[in-house]
Every structure is written in structure tokens, then in C-alpha cells.
Amino acid sequence: MFKFCNLYSGSSGNCSFVETDNTKILIDCGVSSKKIEEALNSLNIDIKNLNGIIITHEHSDHVKGLATICKKYSIPVYANNSTFTNLKQNIADNNKIKFKSNENFEIGDIKIFPFSIPHDAADPCGFNLFHNDRKITIATDIGHINNKILHNLDESDFLLLESNYEPDMLRCSNYPYLLKRRILGPNGHLSNEDAGLTVTQLVKCGLKNIMLGHLSEQNNFPELAYQTVMSNIISNNVDTDKLRIQVADRYKPNDLIELQ
Numbered sequence: 001m002f003k004f005c006n007l008y009s010g011s012s013g014n015c016s017f018v019e020t021d022n023t024k025i026l027i028d029c030g031v032s033s034k035k036i037e038e039a040l041n042s043l044n045i046d047i048k049n050l051n052g053i054i055i056t057h058e059h060s061d062h063v064k065g066l067a068t069i070c071k072k073y074s075i076p077v078y079a080n081n082s083t084f085t086n087l088k089q090n091i092a093d094n095n096k097i098k099f100k101s102n103e104n105f106e107i108g109d110i111k112i113f114p115f116s117i118p119h120d121a122a123d124p125c126g127f128n129l130f131h132n133d134r135k136i137t138i139a140t141d142i143g144h145i146n147n148k149i150l151h152n153l154d155e156s157d158f159l160l161l162e163s164n165y166e167p168d169m170l171r172c173s174n175y176p177y178l179l180k181r182r183i184l185g186p187n188g189h190l191s192n193e194d195a196g197l198t199v200t201q202l203v204k205c206g207l208k209n210i211m212l213g214h215l216s217e218q219n220n221f222p223e224l225a226y227q228t229v230m231s232n233i234i235s236n237n238v239d240t241d242k243l244r245i246q247v248a249d250r251y252k253p254n255d256l257i258e259l260q
């Protein structure tokens with residue numbers, strides 16, 4: 001058994017859950033501890049049974065509830081050295097476990113590969129999670145896709161990929177100029193178009209199960225992200241048979257995804 005559930009996704013806060021028969025982990029902790037407990041309760045998971053929390057990077061939409069959860073439940077937090085150094089949250093030293101970017105580590109029976117991504121944080125990562133020959137990939141907060149990242153995403157049985165903004169909506173928004181430039185830049189976020197191009201390439205190589213996530217609240221909406229990605233796939237004449245594309249919910253858990 002290898003299960004994934006998006007609990008919360010978007011610029012308002014990110015947190016997802018992965019489970020095997022023996023191991024339960026959270027990826028990021030970007031909403032309040034109360035909301036995370038509520039989401040886990042809805043899956044009949046007791047937060048006290050978590051084996052660890054792995055952190056992609058130190059931005060608040062990924063760590064907001066971290067200090068409270070760690071203090072309350074003493075759950076080990078896994079992050080790289082630069083992320084811990086730049087974290088504004090207070091985590092007890094005995095709860096910190098350091099991994100190195102681009103080197104495998106394990107939590108219980110899940111093997112984890114943290115791969116570097118271009119984003120304006122200290123040392124941001126995406127994650128490949130492996131169990132029983134199955135691969136789940138979490139890839140958000142990516143300024144641009146390169147061949148190395150594409151290789152990390154390839155052969156996933158399930159992929160959570162960022163589809164953050166629609167460029168025209170962002171350009172016309174009331175965001176300050178510097179923020180627009182940051183989001184559009186090579187270390188910002190991935191647009192719907194970029195997500196579409198990426199998914200099309202991966203679907204050509206056999207990817208079937210995709211969730212689009214980390215949508216901007218102001219500069220995107222779920223139907224637009226979905227349609228942009230689907231149009232890209234269809235216009236490239238890629239076989240959509242058995243393809244499953246869904247959009248991560250912002251404020252509530254999506255259905256659990258179970259990989260056979």
C-alpha cells in the first residue's frame with residue numbers, strides 16, 4: 001500500500017500526506033496545526049502517529065504550522081541545513097534531522113530523494129518518495145523546468161506538479177511590480193503553460209496520474225489550470241487514454257490516492 005493525500009494546496013498554505021502500512025509522513029506544514037489535525041482526523045489518522053515531517057523550503061506557506069506541531073507532538077522534522085538555518089520557526093534541536101539535497105534518505109519504509117529546484121529560497125527541494133517499486137513526486141515552487149528536474153519527475157506513478165499562475169492574469173493583477181517580476185522570473189513559480197508543457201512531455205513517456213497544485217489565489221483558478229494543461233496535451237496529439245488529471249483543493253483534503 002502506498003497512499004497520497006493533498007491536505008491543503010496553494011499560495012495560502014501547503015501540506016500533503018503520504019502513508020504506507022508502516023510509515024506516515026507529512027510533506028510541508030504550511031497551514032495552522034489545528035487545520036492539519038482536522039484534515040488528518042478526516043482521514044482517521046492520529047497526528048501523534050506521524051513518523052516525520054519533510055520540508056521543501058522555509059517559505060511561510062510551507063512551514064506556518066510547523067513549530068506548534070513540533071512542540072505539541074514532538075514529531076521529527078527533516079530538512080536540509082540551509083532550510084533549518086533560514087527557518088524563522090523555533091524547532092527543538094532534538095526534533096531536527098538533516099538531509100542533504102540530492103542524496104537519498106529514509107523514513108521507515110519510504111525512501112526519499114530530495115532534488116534541487118530553482119526557487120528563491122535557501123536550498124529548496126522537490127521530493128521523490130519510493131515504496132514497493134512505486135514513485136510519488138512532489139514538485140511545487142519551481143521557477144522553471146530543466147532537464148534535470150524533468151528526469152526527477154519522469155517515471156512517477158503519481159505527480160503533484162505546480163501550476164501556479166496564468167501570465168496575463170498576473171500581469172494585469174494589482175501585485176507590485178517587483179513581486180510580479182519575482183513570480184515570473186526563473187526562480188519564481190511555474191505557470192499553467194509551463195505545467196502544460198511539462199505534463200505533455202511526461203505523459204508521452206507514460207505518466208498517467210497527475211495533480212496540479214500550488215495555484216495562486218488571485219492569478220489563477222482551478223478550471224483554467226486544468227484546461228490549459230489539457231489543451232496542451234491534446235494539441236500535441238498525446239494519448240489521453242487512462243489519463244487522470246485533477247486539481248489540488250486549496251482548503252480541504254482531496255480524495256486519497258492509492259497506488260496499487
Ligand SMILES: [Zn+2]
Pocket residue numbers: 057059119121141
Ligand atoms: Zn516558496
Ligand SMILES: [Zn+2]
Pocket residue numbers: 011014059061062141214
Ligand atoms: Zn510555496
